[in-house]
Amino acid sequence: MTLKNSFKTAIKGLRANKSRSALTILGIIIGITSIILIMSLGKGAQELILNQVRGLGSATIIIEPGREPKGPSDFSAFFTDSLKEREVQALLNPSNVPGLESLSPIVLVSGTVAYQNEVHNFSVVGASELLAQIVNVYPETGQLFSDEQTQDLSAVAVIGYEVKDKLFGESDAIGETIKIKNKAFKVFGVFPKKGQVGMLDVDNTIIIPYTTAQKYLAGVNYYQEIIAKAKTEALVPQTVEDIKITLRNLHNITDPAKDDFHVVTQEDIAQRVGMVTSILTIFLSAIAAISLVVGGIGIMNIMLVSVTERTREIGLRKALGATTKNILTQFLLESVILTLLGGVIGILLGIFFSFVSALILSKVVGSGWQFAISIQAILLGLGVSAFVGLVFGLYPAQQASKKSPIEALRYE
Amino acid sequence: MPLIEVHNLEKIYSEGETKTRALCGVSFDVEAGEFVAVMGPSGSGKSTLLHILGFLDRQTKGSYLFDGKELNEYTDNEVARVRNEKMGFVFQSFNLLARTSVLENVKLPLLYSTTPQSKWETLAKKAIDQVGLSHRLNHLTSQLSGGEKQRVAIARALINEPKIIFADEPTGNLDSKSGSGVMEIIGDLNNQGHTIILITHETYTAQYAQRIITLRDGEIESDHKVDQRRAGKENFIK
Numbered sequence: 001m002t003l004k005n006s007f008k009t010a011i012k013g014l015r016a017n018k019s020r021s022a023l024t025i026l027g028i029i030i031g032i033t034s035i036i037l038i039m040s041l042g043k044g045a046q047e048l049i050l051n052q053v054r055g056l057g058s059a060t061i062i063i064e065p066g067r068e069p070k071g072p073s074d075f076s077a078f079f080t081d082s083l084k085e086r087e088v089q090a091l092l093n094p095s096n097v098p099g100l101e102s103l104s105p106i107v108l109v110s111g112t113v114a115y116q117n118e119v120h121n122f123s124v125v126g127a128s129e130l131l132a133q134i135v136n137v138y139p140e141t142g143q144l145f146s147d148e149q150t151q152d153l154s155a156v157a158v159i160g161y162e163v164k165d166k167l168f169g170e171s172d173a174i175g176e177t178i179k180i181k182n183k184a185f186k187v188f189g190v191f192p193k194k195g196q197v198g199m200l201d202v203d204n205t206i207i208i209p210y211t212t213a214q215k216y217l218a219g220v221n222y223y224q225e226i227i228a229k230a231k232t233e234a235l236v237p238q239t240v241e242d243i244k245i246t247l248r249n250l251h252n253i254t255d256p257a258k259d260d261f262h263v264v265t266q267e268d269i270a271q272r273v274g275m276v277t278s279i280l281t282i283f284l285s286a287i288a289a290i291s292l293v294v295g296g297i298g299i300m301n302i303m304l305v306s307v308t309e310r311t312r313e314i315g316l317r318k319a320l321g322a323t324t325k326n327i328l329t330q331f332l333l334e335s336v337i338l339t340l341l342g343g344v345i346g347i348l349l350g351i352f353f354s355f356v357s358a359l360i361l362s363k364v365v366g367s368g369w370q371f372a373i374s375i376q377a378i379l380l381g382l383g384v385s386a387f388v389g390l391v392f393g394l395y396p397a398q399q400a401s402k403k404s405p406i407e408a409l410r411y412e
Numbered sequence: 413m414p415l416i417e418v419h420n421l422e423k424i425y426s427e428g429e430t431k432t433r434a435l436c437g438v439s440f441d442v443e444a445g446e447f448v449a450v451m452g453p454s455g456s457g458k459s460t461l462l463h464i465l466g467f468l469d470r471q472t473k474g475s476y477l478f479d480g481k482e483l484n485e486y487t488d489n490e491v492a493r494v495r496n497e498k499m500g501f502v503f504q505s506f507n508l509l510a511r512t513s514v515l516e517n518v519k520l521p522l523l524y525s526t527t528p529q530s531k532w533e534t535l536a537k538k539a540i541d542q543v544g545l546s547h548r549l550n551h552l553t554s555q556l557s558g559g560e561k562q563r564v565a566i567a568r569a570l571i572n573e574p575k576i577i578f579a580d581e582p583t584g585n586l587d588s589k590s591g592s593g594v595m596e597i598i599g600d601l602n603n604q605g606h607t608i609i610l611i612t613h614e615t616y617t618a619q620y621a622q623r624i625i626t627l628r629d630g631e632i633e634s635d636h637k638v639d640q641r642r643a644g645k646e647n648f649i650k
Contacts, residue, residue: 001524009523016511316507319468320568321496321524323489405468409507 027295036350
């Protein structure tokens with residue numbers, strides 16, 4: 001019996017029970033659809049975050065206090081005061097770090113921001129005016145504060161697009177006074193709508209001089225972070241090395257394992273993000289795979305019913321010359337065709353829902369969300385569905401093929 | 413050489429402690445071209461005999477040579493092949509595939525044969541023509557009368573040009589008119605040279621055969637030639 005005829009026979013068998021066949025593969029359809037959807041959303045999220053990270057610019061280098069965290073819950077090293085003005089001055093010395101183009105200390109402040117009756121929470125970032133150059137965001141209206149204003153501890157602020165919208169609405173913000181933690185700041189500039197740049201949500205951020213932030217708002221004399229930029233992307237590795245050597249010399253550290261700071265590049269962040277989203281995608285897909293197991297059991301159940309129902313047919317086929325293998329192939333093919341069909345429908349539905357989700361998400365998170373579907377996801381969907389058919393179809397098919405023709409023909 | 417040589421055939425069914433002897437030492441030969449009816453009351457072992465003769469079951473003891481070769485020397489795959497190529501089966505309950513056309517039903521044995529697919533259509537149409545159902549070619553089997561269904565089954569049994577046709581109570585589910593129609597076709601097939609083994613408990617049906625073997629309690633009670641053989645268009649009375 002040729003494979004083509006086995007296929008035809010199997011399809012005829014399935015057609016005889018169309019609605020049952022359709023209901024049987026629902027489990028597979030749902031399983032494959034969710035896997036495709038999850039993989040697509042995971043990929044979309046990964047692309048989105050990676051694009052934001054890349055928005056930092058490939059030459060960006062971030063210096064953080066404390067040793068490199070050993071795991072996601074290793075916070076202990078974060079809260080140290082190893083980065084201060086002295087470190088900044090050492091790094092700015094061209095003989096120490098020749099590849100460095102510019103840097104800005106970062107001081108993070110939390111607290112309410114008020115203008116007249118409007119009170120909101122925004123992130124307030126203390127930085128130097130060079131931050132604008134590093135992250136490549138400049139005020140649309142007004143201007144940045146100057147280096148002198150930073151040295152003078154001026155109470156001035158440049159606000160993000162959403163901040164302006166929420167506090168001032170349509171009216172002009174430049175020159176107005178806002179209160180951050182009850183201290184008055186004069187609005188100097190407004191950033192254009194920019195979205196996420198690296199870890200910075202520019203639209204919801206207020207930038208003030210880091211000196212002012214340290215003294216009046218945070219009450220600290222250290223920095224949470226120093227953001228720096230190498231002259232070119234090619235200079236990044238050398239610059240990272242130079243930064244490490246400079247800080248170690250400054251802190252009298254001989255053993256790199258005892259570093260009280262760590263340096264992260266844009267590439268490092270991208271890798272970490274990629275890993276996290278991949279793990280998340282795999283984890284969610286594994287949950288979706290449970291529905292495939294349930295679907296597979298459904299297939300096995302229906303195939304067993306079908307085998308019992310068609311006992312006479314099996315007996316007849318054997319009497320007419322079908323071998324054990326012929327019968328096994330026929331029933332195995334029936335279940336594989338069922339699950340493959342479910343797989344194909346699931347893939348199509350998955351692509352459809354991914355596309356719709358991408359449309360909705362791109363409205364929610366901005367144009368950064370791209371519809372992404374990978375060939376691997378499709379091949380995986382097909383492979384998994386065929387595999388489910390084989391695994392869960394084998395037992396019923398064996399039951400069918402083992403039937404003795406006389407017993408089967410006698411069956412009422 | 414006889415087509416079928418049965419010697420001291422025994423069949424014992426064991427179910428737990430209980431052993432049922434369905435056949436207790438049956439011996440006979442069937443020559444090619446013969447038309448043999450096997451008769452006997454229910455429980456006499458005639459169905460068991462048919463199953464063994466038709467390669468659907470194996471004997472417990474004794475020998476059965478089909479076409480010169482002992483049944484027990486055939487492997488399971490060879491047994492399937494012999495059933496496919498050398499034997500045709502007609503059952504009391506027709507055993508046609510539901511929701512399937514006459515043509516497809518008749519083609520069914522070809523699916524498991526080595527006959528090239530290009531010849532299937534012609535062969536099936538020829539067999540259907542032989543049983544006089546050419547006008548029903550594309551009808552579904554559920555649209556046919558009992559007699560027509562059995563004729564489809566006969567066409568299906570014929571399609572691989574078998575050496576022998578086994579008919580197990582072929583008229584059992586039919587009214588006398590359709591029954592006689594079916595028996596006439598079987599008689600004609602014998603006249604064309606086909607070997608036929610017919611299982612029946614109706615004397616009238618048995619008299620279409622050349623020879624009647626009567627079984628009782630798993631043994632041959634009588635084995636004799638039919639003097640006044642029924643054939644052709646005689647009135648069929650049940």
